[in-house]
Amino acid sequence: MVRIETVATAPEFWKALEVLEARRSNLIANTVRLAEIPSSTGHEKERAREFRTLLEDALGEARIDETGNVLGCLPGTGSGKALVVTAALDSPYGPSIEPVVEVRPERLTGWGVGVNAFALASLAELARTLRNHPISEASDIWFVATVGSEMAGDLRGISALFPWLSSTCSRAICLQGAGLGRLDHWSVGTYRGELTVLTPGGHCWRDSARVSALRLVMKYSQTLESLPPKGLPRGLYNPARLESGDAWNAVPSRAVLRFELRSDDENDLQRMIRSAQEAAEALVQDLPGCQAFLEQKGFRHATGLYPDHPLVEGCRRTQAWAGLTTTLGASSADASVCLHWGVAAVTLGLGSCVGIATSQETLDIRDIRPGLRQAYAAIVQNALWKENDAPA
């Protein structure tokens, strides 16, 4: 593994960094432009078109695949397997939101401007810098903006790139705008379920003996509350959405519960899923005319890289070199799918952000250099990586 301290001795490396940092205003302008294009999960087309233009300007060539992902490749001269760098095209808001960004000298504020738009714009700037300042002996580098990264999308963008991606690339660096110093090396195992309960319903006074679908779902939710273990490994049950009810005086005949089960540990996650399935079956047993259906809406394995993996260790070094303090963590995003397919992957945070996933999402733009430096250095380091390299 090439150490960052070695890479950073080359004058070309510093020249490239200088150019990257000099384009700060362009990066911020592109962040605003991308953020103001509505791009809720499933409606990423317009932002994808705009990003393709940006990536095309940066690399000379970019395309949109049939899933809606934007891809561009920077060919290298090295013999190692390719590196992939990703960022998400969608933002966590509903299709009715029309994002507007406020630009102040020290900050940007608006829906999705920090977490998603900043990462996307940075992806294009990094691609431009790497193309204009080629690294000798580097592997191919793929720059990919993915659709469907938020809850409703179930990572369908990155998932559609497999198995091709695992045959081409050995490492993935996933960029997120929020969390300066963040280094997520673990994928939080996640099960997203939707329980639908149907009962005969009726009048609340006249048919008071009948079972309420809403009550059944609430009972089910209470059962699930007891599933996550106390202490470590961490696990949780999150009831996300409950739909039910008709008239004031009616016994609800239908109720739908959306929930998530999460765990750092795959065995624990599987145990919780089994229990949830059994509880759904038991819920309507011996209740004539009642039905319960549990449907899986999304799934991610609990898996990851240990902290001494060369990719994690290398990224820690680049963060330290850029003056950042590493915070190791776990998340549930594009890297989860890469890890599931055996591609070593980490998620890097690029900036300081507050008010995430609200209209007041705010990105601090006073000094964006450390975030960019760590990302650039991590890409260079991993593009020079070869399969039989010793750990850093």
Added chain:
Amino acid sequence: MLQREEWLASHTHCTRPDQARELASRVQETQLRLGVVLPVRDDARSLGKHLLALRHGWPGGSSPWCEVAVVDLGSTDASIEIARSQDARLLGGAERFLPGDAPAEGLALRRAIDQLGCDIVMVVPAGLRRIDWDKASGLVLSLLEHDEAALAIGFQDAPPPSSRLSLRPLLSVLEPDLSLIVDPTCPLLAVRSAAVRTLPLALTLGYEPALLLEIWKGSGLDGLCQVPVGTLLWQDGSTRHEEQATFRSVLALMETAQRHEILGKEGPFGHLFATLSQESEGVRVHADLQLFHWSFPASMG
């Protein structure tokens, strides 16, 4: 002089894809100096992103603007600080109002023409929530395509009531040729500095229709272009003092019409009489519009 049908066909711009990029490359070829001026009054929420886009976020990466200027019309928020942080040129003082409590919006254009030294100046109100730069570029492109044109005025997908119900009918009565202008109150426009520099220009809010009439008097329809600019939404969600603007527009138009002795003259639609008198509290305008009786042919029922 262009006839109406010819003008509609040639001087009403059709939006093409990637006009912003096209503008940047055309400017490199022609070596023209382009300037953009943003009149600003308490527009801190939107000013920053417009300046950023004009300087550093222009599609294609190369900005066509030699000068990006801000005219402060009396801001009390952080607008000026934002303009300075984005290296925008600040023009003139901070007159919020002109005599008679008239908001000084037209002053921004006058200052830009006088001080920027650009061949073409585009006016972009800083209070717009979002600007489609591809469409706005059409304003300058249409001036580049028609050497004789002095003004390219935008028109919105759905022009506001001030245009539809007040100024457009009024212009039609004054000069039927000007009924071709879809949105005479559109604040997004571009002018050729040399052609407009010597013209009398209303300095208040709502100067646009008077400027249209002034240019039409000088060079007819050849001097005008109109360009689709989409829908203009203001950051504060308002229609941006539309009643004030309509009133000021009518005043400025009356003044221009009287100067050119158009008032009281019989046109195909009717007569417009107006008298202006200077009184202690300001100018008083009395206007009297007499429309001719319209009789439809029998075939129209």
